[in-house]
Amino acid sequence: MRRMGAAWLAACLACGMAPAGAGTLVIESWRVDDRALWENVLIPAFARHHPDVAVKFAPTAPTAYDAALAGRLADGTAGDVIACRPFDASLALYRKGYLERLNGRPGLQNFAPPAMVAWQTDDGRETFCMPVASVIHGFFYNKDMFRQLDLQPPGTVDEFFRVLDVLKTAGIAPLALGTAEQWEASQVVYTSIGPNFWRGEEGRKALIDGRARLTDAPFVEALQFTARLGRYLPRDAAALTYRDSQAMFAAGRAAIYPAGSWDIAQLGRVPRLSLGVFAPPVRKRGDACYISDHMDLGIGINRNARNKEDAWKFLAWVGSQEFADLYTNRLTGFFTLSHHLIAVRDPVAKQMAEWRERCASTIRFNAQLLNRGQPGMESELWNINTRVLEGSLAPRDAAARLQEGFARWLTPRQK
Known part of the structure; x- marks a missing residue:
């Protein structure tokens, strides 16, 4: 049986098929302007850690995103990873059962409680998207x-x-x-x-x-x-x-x-x-x-994701210092919400980021x-x-x- 299983897997790989349960990890987003960042920088960086996980960035125009995403989540055709708008739009998706609860998940420990408020229930007890960046x-x-x-x-x-x-x-x-x-x-x-x-x-x-x-x-x-x-x-x-x-x-x-x-x-x-x-x-x-210092973007997991195991891997990487550095310095003007120490390279962005050290942030x-x-x-x-x-x-x-x-x-x- 072991020889037959090995032969079947080899045949699948030879003809371009993947083992059952595997597939391309799809990222939903409204950030159409960020396609190059995701496809040329972030996804290749993630692939260096997980070369076996195929990832596709599939954005929808910002004005159509909310309705289109809700429709795809409802009919089961949405991607695995969900770009989360701050506050009520994403909270509504969570309340409908479309987003996973993230409490205790790897990566979330790198964010202070104030950084998570845009993606939590009103009582602050449940977190449903990992913070990414603010403006x-x-x-x-x-x-x-x-x-x-x-x-x-x-x-x-x-x-x-x-x-x-x-x-x-x-x-x-x-x-x-x-x-x-x-x-x-x-x-x-x-x-x-x-x-x-x-x-x-x-x-x-x-x-x-x-x-x-x-x-x-x-x-x-x-x-x-x-x-x-x-x-x-x-x-x-x-x-x-x-x-x-x-x-x-x-x-x-x-x-x-x-x-x-x-x-x-x-x-x-x-x-x-x-x-x-x-x-x-x-x-x-x-x-x-x-x-x-307004929260702009979070990342969540579709509760009905086809590739949930890979989605959790991706989410944990989103909480890493590597991701925070790449996002902050390759998408100038969008600042990580994590407490990782990031050297902001653009001089104007660096000056604005330093305001956080002498001024109190609010939304x-x-x-x-x-x-x-x-x-x-x-x-x-x-x-x-x-x-x-x-x-x-x-x-x-x-x-x-x-x-x-x-x-x-x-x-x-x-x-």
């Missing part, structure tokens, strides 16, 4: 323009607006920032600078627990910052898309570009652009600083629990912050509207 918000600036006017990167709110005034007086467009798509007003302005007003996680958790309201001073002051910023927008800001703002800054037609670390790679390739970055300003000198305050009601907090923040930035809605009125909608459905989380 950090900040302000890019043209170093040559700053040198010409003898300007230094601002550290406080007053210094920030003095820099904007000097630029405007010199005839240089202070900001590359549009409002056509709305999300920038919320995600790269309000929820980027806001943590320095509401003290990061302290303010975010106070909202969730019902100890704070959006009409409280810190949240109103962040809206007042947004309103003040509107005085420095380009004349055609209402028609500018995100890509337009990016192109405006890259072409040297504006001095400062509010955005995030995800833009580093593209801006770093612009010829003759002397790229600098500074953190969101604090209220006054000596204040503690907070940064929006976009509405990301956890606060997007579940109607009106949805995310869409409300987009609309209301855009109106504040454009000057059609006063900050206090904006705060009152946000709190009114919020209070309709939120039941404060019980401790």
Whole structure:
């Protein structure tokens, strides 16, 4: 029997067949732009440890991913490894039984509890995706323009607006920032600078627990910052898309570009652009600083995976230092959430990563629990912050509207 089994296996291998139960490990993802990274760097690196495991990266367009993935999971055709969006989208998949519980799995020990919050149940007891990377918000600036006017990167709110005034007086467009798509007003302005007003996680958790309201001073002051910023927008800001703002800054037609670390790679390739970055300003000198260090991507396992044994091997490797180093340094601007010590090589990315050492990290305050009601907090923040930035809605009125909608459905989380 042993001779017959060996002969059968040899025959299978000779004709290109694999033994029963084996197959190609398929990775589901929305990151179509990352295909080269996965196919040319990450998968070959994994293969050096597991040469017997074939892996295929099979992304779906970001706008179609959630619905398409849910459909494939429901009918049993989804891949083995699942790229997990943060918070509710992946939590919903877990609650439907589509994702494996990861508690105690190899690799997860390399992540501190705060790094896992985007892929845990509300009570924090169950983890269903392994954290991969986050993005950090900040302000890019043209170093040559700053040198010409003898300007230094601002550290406080007053210094920030003095820099904007000097630029405007010199005839240089202070900001590359549009409002056509709305999300920038919320995600790269309000929820980027806001943590320095509401003290990061302290303010975010106070909202969730019902100890704070959006009409409280810190949240109103962040809206007042947004309103003040509107005085420095380009004349055609209402028609500018995100890509337009990016192109405006890259072409040297504006001095400062509010955005995030995800833009580093593209801006770093612009010829003759002397790229600098500074953190969101604090209220006054000596204040503690907070940064929006927002969780972007996790990795989970399809509970009905065809190649589950290989999927667990891959997941354990995702938790390794090798993966963290490759992902951080080959996908510039996306920073590992693990506690591995990684030397970030890109100078601008390195500077942003170092903010984690002197500032407290927080996430976009509405990301956890606060997007579940109607009106949805995310869409409300987009609309209301855009109106504040454009000057059609006063900050206090904006705060009152946000709190009114919020209070309709939120039941404060019980401790």
